Amino acid sequence: MAAAGDEYDPTPSEDELESHxxxxxxxxxxxxxxxxxxxxxxxxxxxxxxxxxxxxTEIGFLHRGFQKSCENVTWTQVLPYTDRLDYVASLQNNFGYLAAVENLMGVVIPERAQYIRVIGSELHRIASHLTTAGALSLELGGFGAFLYAIEARELIIDRVTELSGARLTTSYGRIGGLNRDVPEGWTDKVLKSLIKIEELAGEVEGLMTRNRIFTDRTRGTGIITKEDALDFGFTGPCLRACGVSYDVRKAKPYWVYDKLDFEVPVGVNGDNYDRYYLRVLEIAQSMKMIRQAIAQMPQGPVMVDDWRIALPPKENVYNSIEGVIAHFKLVMEGVPVPPGEAYHATESPNGELGWYLRSDGSGRPYKIHVRAPGFQILSGLGRMCEGRMLADLIPTFDTINMIGGEVEQ
Amino acid sequence: MRIGFLFVSAALILGGFFSLMAAAYALSGFLEGVGIEHLGIHGLSGIGVIAVVMLGGVMVLSTLLTMAERKWSALIQNRVGPNRIHLPIPGLKDNALFGLPHIAPDVLKMLSKEAFRPKAANKFLFDLAPMLAFGPVFALFAIVPAGPTLDIFGHRVMMAVASPDFGLLYLFAIASLAVYGTSLAGWSSNNKFALLGGVRASSQMISYEVALGLSLVGMMISFSTVRLSGVGGIAESQAAYLWSTHIGSLDVGLPMWGIFIQPLGFVLFFAASFAETKRAPFDSPEGESEIVGYFLEYSGMQFGMFMISEFVEVVVLSGVLVTIFFGAWHLPFGNEALQQVQFLRDYPILMGALFGTVFWLKVLALIFLQLLIRWTFPRFRYDQVQNLGWKILLPMGLFNLFVTGALILWDPSLRYLALFGFVVIGIFLFLSLTPPRQVRLAEAAADDHGGGHGHGGHDDHGDAHALPANTH
Incomplete structure (x- = not known):
């Protein structure tokens, strides 16, 4: 605008024409x-x-006060709270927490229990990855693949129900092993389910992996570099998609993972496609692991033979004073976790699920902190999306597989 | 039981189409006669076509499509689909009737819901948008001939509402009007998501009009006409044979259908018109998981108008495709023989109904194809839609135009064009049937953390190395 008094110049300046x-x-x-x-x-x-x-990114809508709740219950009673963390793979949380407590106590659980934990964990890893891949397809507009994936997940949930009695809130396993052995014929059912799941996962993959529209939508979108991913604290598939081969199962094997033959697929570009395809590959690896574990699983107890940790058999509780006392102390005071602190991590479907536990020896946790993998990954979402298109946010948000329960606790 | 049911439903569909078209011819012939004899004007048969073919055919088919979409998508996705409503009629109590009774409560729900309007929305434009979205789409069908032109009750009756000389240009003109409905809906709702959807819709629809028009030019120059119906129109020209012979009195051969002489044009037009209808995989204006869509603020029947216009679009698009590329109402062979049957010549209504049924069956097949595509593919991104339109469809359309023009100059009988068409079809088949080259696989880097990995004694489990991993 020409200021008052200035002579009006009809020829526009270069800036005026160029300005947006x-x-x-x-x-x-x-x-x-x-x-x-x-x-x-x-x-x-x-x-x-x-x-x-x-x-x-604003979180907090699903905050339940997980940490504070845990401080008010015994070590065993924490277990149901852990179901609600990553509710898509609750067995992973159950077992991760139990492993951390056992680590703090220095307890080694029977081998059969270790195998069952591996089988349960890997089953739920498949379920979680299928859900992620299916939801990705769903939100890109392909409803079919989602339903195929959910159908496969349903089979896993059925098996988990037979194992634990609940579909989602499993609360399976106890400190020192498992509260019960697998039902009769369960492993055969798992193997049969795996065949069907493989078929359905193949359908899902067939609809997505080589679909031009799908690859256009996912390749080169939601990229995060290796350095950024490490800085943000990414773990799990999101980190491996960037090319970092870090998997807790290999880096610091727990249970019987070192006895199983499996590979850790690693991506190249750190984009949505890599994160998706990595999960597809991991599904296959998990199936391989489950088959090996079922083949190798020995007979034997699933709980340590120590009445300070495990509930005594009912006949001992009713018929012997030692049994009654052990039962009473376990129920009223909880498992005697020695004072101290420990960090223990397991590989959950989304990454390193770490537990920092602190005990003051009172039978209740003094402090429990969960390093939920989703939190760090969600914090990197802005970096992956800024400067990109709105439509790219959708697959990115799907492939990082943010689970409200574990991010917000 | 199940097979019997299938037969009954197939008979119902055929009978429905047949009686629909018979009614259309009868009413149109009657109206034409009234018009000429009492009022002295021609073309009143159009009213009959509007009443029966458009309201009775297109609208009813669209309504049924709301259920067909749910049932067919259920088929695709391994589900049962809606089957909860049973009619309290003796004998049918235990039969879900393919979920058809669900249509009634669907409509009742739409009609009885509050038509909510946001306070800050522009009242006039907000109410106008659904009508503008619906109207043009419906009007598109006016030039589509649903059957042959016949003498009914002594008057020539044309099975299209209008047969203007500018034919296909009407199609382009009216189709481009539909953009107003969607962009106004997005704009007037005063909602950010709806605005985004409206902007996406308008840019997508406007840019695809170029490819849409260009893809049909090949057909226009093949038959040197832009008219669809009437003598010498695209619909009737396709009945001619490229190569033909007679077996007895039956004429067989390869008809001059658009799909044979212009397969590339068909694919381009199909893609472009799919983008115009804004259905998946081109539904980024709707994108329910991203921006919910331009009709976000609409409720009740106003929303219903948007939904039903989408289904009408599917039907109309199928009708247009059948007319331009699949020989309209013609059978692939035996048309001449059928037209010589004395019984049908005596009762032209029946002949019209017969050919009309052929038309609707083709429409039904194409509707199924469209739904198959819609439920299989994920959604394009907004800019990828533009890329496809401008960088692939438009150059391909130009290429198609030049090749078509050259081949027609070389051989006006269109046979060389058909040969070229076979080459194109062969290429398409080759591309879709050969497995694509291996996608880039996530390479497994050597695992340097893997302590304790690969213990002896487990090698028998580890030989399934189909995975692209080289951990060892």
């Missing part, structure tokens, strides 16, 4: 209740057209 239209960025809220944000999370997005300029 003055626009404002648009701020939209994706979530907390939005079809793409499964698990309640709010994504505050500043958009320039369709491009994400800035993104804030």
């Amino acid at each position: 239209l003055q626009t404002r960025n648009m701020v939209v809220n994706l979530g907390p209740s939005h079809p793409a944000t499964h698990g309640t999370v709010r994504l505050k997005i500043e958009l320039d057209g369709e491009t994400i300029v800035k993104m804030d």
Whole structure:
């Protein structure tokens, strides 16, 4: 604008012609209740057209006070709370927590229990990966693959139900082993289910892996570099997709993972496609592991033979004073975890599920902190999405597989 | 039991189409006669076509499609689909009737819901948008001939509402009007997500019009006409044979269908018109998992209008495709023989109904194809849709146009064009049947943490190395 008094010059200056239209960025809220944000999370997005300029991730809608709740119950009673962390793979949380407590106590569980834990963990890893791949397809508009994946997951949930009695809130396993052995004929059923799951996973893969539209949507989107991923603290498939071969099962083997022959697939580009395809490969590896574990699984007890940790058999409780006392002390005071602190990690479907436990010897946890893999990965979501298109956010959010329960605890 | 049921439903479908078309011819012939004899005007048969073919055919088919989509998608996804409503009629109590009774409560729900309007929305435009989205789509069918032109009650009756000289140009003109409905819906709702959807829709629909038009030019120059119906129109020209012979009185041969002489044009037009209908995989304006869609703020029957216009689009698009590329109402062979049957010549209504049934069956097949695509593919990204339109469909359309033009100049009988068409079909078949080259696989780097890995005694489990991993 010419100031008052200036002579009007009809020839426009170069700047005037070149200057862009003055626009404002648009701020939209994706979530907390939005079809793409499964698990309640709010994504505050500043958009320039369709491009994400800035993104804030806001969590806390599913906060349940997990840590504080754990401090008020005995070590065994923490178990049901862990179901609700990564509810897609609750056995992983159960066993991860138990392994951490056993680590703090210095207890080695019977080998059969270790094998069953491996089988359960890997079953739930397959379930989680299938859900991720299916949800990815669903949100890209391919409803069919999602339902095939869910059908396969349903088989796993059926097997888990036979194992633990619950579909999602498994609470399976106890400190020192397992509360009960696998049902009769269960392993055969698992093997049969695996065949069907393989078939369904093949359908899912057939609909997605080589689908041009799918690869266009996922390749080169949601990229994170190896350095950034390490800085953010990524673990699991999201880190391995960047090319870092880090898997707790290999890096620090627990239970019987060192007796199983499996490989850790590693990606190259760290984009959505790698994260998706890595999960597909891991499903195959998990199946291999389950088959090996079932073949190798020895007979024997599934619980340590120590009445300070394991509940005594009922006939001892009813008929002997030692049994009654052991039972009473276990129920009223809890498992005597010695004072001290420990960090123990297992490989959950999303990455390193770490448990930092501190005990003061009172029978209840003094402090429990969960290093949920999803939290670190969610914090990197902004880095993956800023400067990219809004539509890329959707597959990215899916492939990082954010689970509200474990991120917000 | 099940096979019997299938026969009954197939007979119902055939009978439905047949009686629909018979009614259309009868009513149109009657109206034409009334018009000419009492009012002195031609073309009243169009009213009969509107009443029977468009309202009775297109609209009913679209309504049934709401259920067919749910049932067919259930088939694709290994589900049962809606089957909860049973009619309290003796004998049918235990039969879900393919879920058809679900249509009634669906419509009742839509009609009885509150038509909510956001406070800050522009009242006029907000109410106008659903109508603008529905109207043009429905009007598209006006130039599609659903059957042959016949003499009914002594008057020539054309099975299209109108047969303008500009034929296909009407199609392009009206199709481009549909963009107003969607963009206005997005704009007037005063909602950010709806706005994004409206912007996406308008840019997508406008840019695909170019490819849409270009893909049909090949057909236009093949038959040197832009008219669809009427003598010399694209629909009737396709009845001619490229190569033919007679077996007895039956004429057999390869008809001049658009799919044979213009397969590339068909694929381009199909893709472009799919993008125009905004259905998956081109449904980024809707993108329910991203931005929910341009009709986000609509409820009740206003939302229903958007939904039903989508289904009408499917039917109309199938009708257009059948007319331009699949020989309209013609059978692939035996048309001449059928037209010589004395019984049918005596009762032209029956002949019209017969050919009309052929038309609707082809439409039904193409509807199924569209739903198959819609339920198989994921969604394009907004900019990839543009890339496909401008960088692939448009150059291919130009290529198709030049090749078609050259081949027609060389051989006006269109046989060389058909040979070229076979080559194209062969290429498409080759591309879709050969397995794609191996996708880039995530390479397994040597695992340097793997202490204790690969213990002896487990090698018998570890030989399934189909996976691209080289851990050892």
